[in-house]
Amino acid sequence: MSNALTRTQLWGTLFQDEEVAAEFSADRFCARMVQFETAWTRALRDAGAVPDEIADEALAAIERFEPDFAALARGSDVDGLPLPALVRQMKAALREEARAAIHAGATSQDVIDTAMILTVRAVLAIFKSRCDAILRRLDDLDARFAGNPISGRTRMQLALPINAGDRIEDWRTPMRARRERLDLLIDEIGVVQAGGAVGLRDAPAGCAETVAAGVARMLGLRVSPVWHTDRAVMLEIGHWLTALCGTLGKIGQDIALMAQQGIDEVRLEQAGGSSAMPHKQNPVRSEILVALARVVGGHQGILAQSMIHEQERSGAAWAVEWMTLPAMLELSGAALDNADRLLGQIRHIGTEKGG
Amino acid sequence: MSNALTRTQLWGTLFQDEEVAAEFSADRFCARMVQFETAWTRALRDAGAVPDEIADEALAAIERFEPDFAALARGSDVDGLPLPALVRQMKAALREEARAAIHAGATSQDVIDTAMILTVRAVLAIFKSRCDAILRRLDDLDARFAGNPISGRTRMQLALPINAGDRIEDWRTPMRARRERLDLLIDEIGVVQAGGAVGLRDAPAGCAETVAAGVARMLGLRVSPVWHTDRAVMLEIGHWLTALCGTLGKIGQDIALMAQQGIDEVRLEQAGGSSAMPHKQNPVRSEILVALARVVGGHQGILAQSMIHEQERSGAAWAVEWMTLPAMLELSGAALDNADRLLGQIRHIGTEKGG
C-alpha cells in the first residue's frame, strides 16, 4: 500500500505519501544498493583484499554505472531478488580481473538489508520533522484553546468537566514520547548487514571484519553481529510505526467524536462534503487516521511472521518484510500528513452549545 | 501492495500483478463509477422520475464526459472520496435543469461500492481462467509423474511411502474446491449498492425500488437489501482470497521442502540463482507463494475490522476496506501467477536419490 486503488489520483493524498514512496522508488533504492557496493569495493581496497588500481578501476565503473531496470525485473523474476542481475550488470563493464573487486565476500542479503536500513532511515528523518510539526500544531492549539471547558468522558460517557488543554495534553504527551523514541530508533537501527554467503562474516578471508567495519563507517552505520536471520531490527521499526499510528489514531478518534453534532466540542474548517447532502461537513481526516492506525497496527501482526526465518536465510520470511514494511512506512507517512492537516483545520476547541 | 517498493521493477512480477492493478486504475475505476451514474440516470428516466429529454441530455453529456483527475484528487483531499467532485464535474457541462437527472437519490457509497463490486468481479473473472490454468498444470503433472514414489511425511517426518500422484491430489482437490466456490462467489457478490443518503432506499420518492432494480439490471447485478453498513460481502471476498492463497501457499511450501537437497523429490528448471553462490538453484516462487499466503491471510484479520461500521456510514471502516481489499486482490493475482510459473518449472517429481 498504498495499493493499486489508493495510489491513484482518485483518493488524493489520503492513503499515500509521495515523499515516502519516492524513497522506495527503483532509482533511489537501487542507488542505495550501489552505494553499498561502492563502499564494499572501497573497503576491500582499504583492507588490502583487492589491489588499489583494480579497486579504483571498479569504482570508476560503478560511478558511471546506470542500471538496466528492465533487466533487473527479469532477473528478479528468476532469482527472487534483483541482486544477482545487478551484480552482473555492474561487472559487465569491467575486465575480468577487475570483477573480483565487486561484491566479493558479500551476499544479496547484505546489500538489500543495508539498502533497506538506509531507506528506512531516510524515511524516518522525514518523519522527525513531521512529528515536530505536529507537536508545534499541538502547542499552538494548546496556546489558543487550553482554557476552554469540554466534557471529560470515560467509556464514552460524561465523567467530569475538563479543559481543552487536558485533552490536548492526552495527545501531546504520547506524541512527545514517540518523537523522543524516534531519535533512539534511528540510532538503534543504524546497523550494516555484512554476513556473506551464509552469515559467517568470514570473507574475504582474514579481513572480513575490517571490510564490514569500513562499509559501516562509509555508510554512517554501525557494525553489529550478523542479523541475516534475526529480524528484530525490522520488527522494531514496525513496532514504532504501530505506536505512532496508534497515537495519531487516538487523536483522530477523539476529534471525530468531538465533532459530532450534539457534542460540538471542535470546529473544523474545510471539512469534507457529501455527494448526497451538500450541507454536511465531514471530519474526513479524523476518520482516515483511525483507519490508518487499524491497518498499520494489523500489519505488525503480519510482519511478526517474518521472525520465523529458517536456516541461514529464508526467502519466504524475507519476502513478508518486503511486502509489509514499506507499506507500513508509507501509510505512517500518510498518517502524519493527515494529522498535520487535520490539526491545521481546527478553528475552535471547546463546548459551543448554548454559546 | 504491491507497495512502493514491490511495485518497482526491482522485484519484477513477484509481488505485483499488472492485470489486476489495471482494473483498479483511475481510468477504469472511474469509468465504473460513471457507468453507475449512467445506469442511474437511465433508471430515473425509465421510472419517470426525470423527463425523457432531460435525462437524454444528461446521458449525452455523461457519454462525452472526461474526468479531470487532478480535480478529483483535490476533491478527495477535502471530501475523503472522489464522488462529490466527480458529480460536480459531470454536472458542470449541463444546464441547471438537466443536473437533477444525475445522481438524484444516490449517494457516494452507492457509486463506490457498486464500482468496487464491478471491479472485483472483473478481477475474479481473470482469476477463473488462472485457476483453470493451474488445474491444467496439475492435471499435466499428474499425468506425467503420478506413479513415481515419494515419501509421505507427517509432522515433517517420514511416514509411509506414497506416490507423486497422492501429493498432487493434495494440491488439486483444494484447488478444485476453491475454483468451484469461485463461481458461486462471483454470483453471490453481484449485488448493486443502492441506498441513498442514509441507506433507506427511499429516493426518488415513489420509485426508489424501481430505480435500484433498473440500475442493477443494467449493470448485470442483483438487488439486495441495502448493505451500506453490513460489509459481509466484502469480507466474503477477502475470505475466498485467503483460502485461495492458503491453498497456493501449501503447494509452495511442499515444493520448497521437496526441493531440498537430501530430499530431492522435485526438480525445477530455471530456478533462481544467488549473488554469492552462482551454482545455487533456488525454488524462488515456492517461497514467494508461502509469503503471499501469510500476508494475504493476515490481511483478512485487518479487513475484519471494517465490519464495525458505525451508524449509517463509517468513513473509518470503509477506508480500511479500500486499503485492504485491492491489496489482497493484487497479491492473490501475483500468487496465481507465481503458482502457474512454478508448476510450469517442474521437470520431475519423484525420489531421485540412489537411482
Place this chain on the structure above:
Amino acid sequence: MSNALTRTQLWGTLFQDEEVAAEFSADRFCARMVQFETAWTRALRDAGAVPDEIADEALAAIERFEPDFAALARGSDVDGLPLPALVRQMKAALREEARAAIHAGATSQDVIDTAMILTVRAVLAIFKSRCDAILRRLDDLDARFAGNPISGRTRMQLALPINAGDRIEDWRTPMRARRERLDLLIDEIGVVQAGGAVGLRDAPAGCAETVAAGVARMLGLRVSPVWHTDRAVMLEIGHWLTALCGTLGKIGQDIALMAQQGIDEVRLEQAGGSSAMPHKQNPVRSEILVALARVVGGHQGILAQSMIHEQERSGAAWAVEWMTLPAMLELSGAALDNADRLLGQIRHIGTEKGG
C-alpha cells in the same frame, strides 16, 4: 481465551462462556474422540474387516472405558496430541487379538478433526438459539420504538433524520443473514475426517471407503475427500464467527454512540457504574461487543496461517488451529451473550432531548 485472567471470576461473564467452554472440556472432547473410535470399530465390523465377536468385545470394552486424563496429559507432552496415549489406554483392557479392532486404519488426525467438527457443531447449535433470541429482541425493540425519530449519521455527522426502526433494521438484516448462513454452515462443515496414516483413505485395504462411510453415518456426518491438509473447513468456521462478531460489534458501537450524553438516543437500564464517579451509567456491554469483534476478527488473520499445511500433515499449522478456533468460538459465545443482555437493557430508543 478466555485467557488466564478473563476466565477468572474477576471479569464475570464478559469474556467467557461456560456453555461453550463446557463443549471443549476434557470430558466432552474426549467423549467425542471415543465416539469416533466406537463408530470406527463398528464400521470395521460392519465392513467385515474385523470378526463380529472381536469387534463386539472391543466395543464392550470401549463402552466401559474411562480415560486416565493425567496419562493423556503425559502422552501429549511427548506426542504432541493425546491420541496415541488414548488408543493405548483403550487397548490396554483388551486381549491382544481384540486390539486390532480399535483404530485400525485410522490416524490421530481422523479422530481429532472429527471430534473437533462434532464439538463445533454442538457449539453452533447453541449459537442458533442465541441468534434467534437476539432476533426476537430486535423484533421487540422494533415493535416498541420503530417510529421514534433519531438522527441518521454518516461519517459520525448528522445526515438526515431517520426512525429508530431504520437503525434497528440495520442491525436486524445482517443478523438475519448471519442466522440463515448458520444453517448452511452447520450442514457444510458436517464432514467426517477419515484419511488414515497419510491421508489416502486406503486402510483397511479393500473397505476403507465403506468404513469411512459407516463412521460418517453413525456420527451424523458426510463423507468428503480427505481434508487432512486442506483446512478450508476450519477457515470457514472462523469466517462465520468473524462476520457474526462484526455484526454484533456494529450494534455495540452504535449503542455506545447513541448513549452519549448530548446524543441521548438510547436509554439503558442497569448500565455499569464507576469506582470514581458513582453517578455514571456506562453502556458496558456495548463496548465489550466492539472489543470482542476486534479480537475475534483479528484471530481470523491468525487462523489463516494454518492453511499452509506442509506435506501430509503439519503439526505446526494444526496447532495454530487448536489455539485459535476454540478461542474464537468461546469469544463469539460471549459476544452473543453480551448482545442479548445489552439489547435486553434497552428501555428507550429515540431522541430524548428537549422532549
Place this chain on the structure above:
Amino acid sequence: MSNALTRTQLWGTLFQDEEVAAEFSADRFCARMVQFETAWTRALRDAGAVPDEIADEALAAIERFEPDFAALARGSDVDGLPLPALVRQMKAALREEARAAIHAGATSQDVIDTAMILTVRAVLAIFKSRCDAILRRLDDLDARFAGNPISGRTRMQLALPINAGDRIEDWRTPMRARRERLDLLIDEIGVVQAGGAVGLRDAPAGCAETVAAGVARMLGLRVSPVWHTDRAVMLEIGHWLTALCGTLGKIGQDIALMAQQGIDEVRLEQAGGSSAMPHKQNPVRSEILVALARVVGGHQGILAQSMIHEQERSGAAWAVEWMTLPAMLELSGAALDNADRLLGQIRHIGTEKGG
C-alpha cells in the same frame, strides 16, 4: 489462551503455562489490586490527606479483607470491571468516616493498570530465569557439538558447509539480545498508573503528586505522566513477547528441518510418536514453537488496535488488552518451556549420514 480446549489435560503442557496462569489467577490479581489500595491509603495518610487514625483503621480492615469473588463476578457483569464492587466490599467493613480513606482520588483504571503491571513484572521475572536456562542449554549444545559439520542452507537450498556452532550461534545471539532487552523492559514498564477519574492526577487536591509518588515507591514502581489513554507501555510488552516467540520459533523451525530424514542433522531423544505409525519419532516441540510464534505474533496486530483509545478512557480498547496480553504472556511462557524441553532432548547435532 490457553483456551477452553488447550487448557485441558488433553493437550498436556504444550500450550499452557501453569506458572504464568497462576499470576493471573483471581487470588493473585485481586491481591495486587488490594496491594494498590493499601499503598494508596498509606500514601493518603503520609500526605496528610486522611487523618492517621482513620487511615490506620482502614489499613487494618484492608489487611483482614477477604474478597467475595462471586460478588466481584456479579459486579463485573454490571460495571465491566471488578473495581466498583471490590471497593464497595473493602469499604463495607468500615465505619462511614473511615471509608474516605480508601480509593479516594483513585479510579478503577489506576488500580487495574497498576495490578497488571505488577503481574506482568512477576511473569517477566519468571521469564528471565527461563531465558537464562535456554541460554545455558545453547552454551551446552555449543560446547558439545560446535565443531560438527552441517549444511548451511539459504532459501531452503544447500549453500555452503557450516559447523553446528554457526547454527547454534544464530539461535544464541538473538536469545542474548532478547534477554538483555528484558532487563530494560522490566525497568521501562515499571510505572504506576495514578490519574484519577479523568486522568488529571488532581485528587486529592493539593497532594495528588505526593500520593502518586508514595504509591509508586511502595510498589517498587516509578511515576510517569498519566498513561490512561497512551497504551504504548502495554504495546511494548507485547512487542517483546513477539520478538521472543519469533526467536524461539526460528529455533523450532530449524530443528524441525534438521530432523527430517534425508537431512538428519539433529537427533532428539523422546520425540513424539504417532497413533498410526508407532515407529515414528516426531519433533513435536519444534513444531509447537513455530505455532506459538505465529499465534503470539499475530496477537500483536490485535493488541495494536487497543492504541486507539477514545477520550479519557475507552472500555473497548482496554478490553482488547485484557483479552490479548495475558494470552500472549501465557503462550510465551509455554514457548519458553517448550524450547527448554526441546533443547534438552537434543542428543546430537551434525550430519549423520554415511557416518
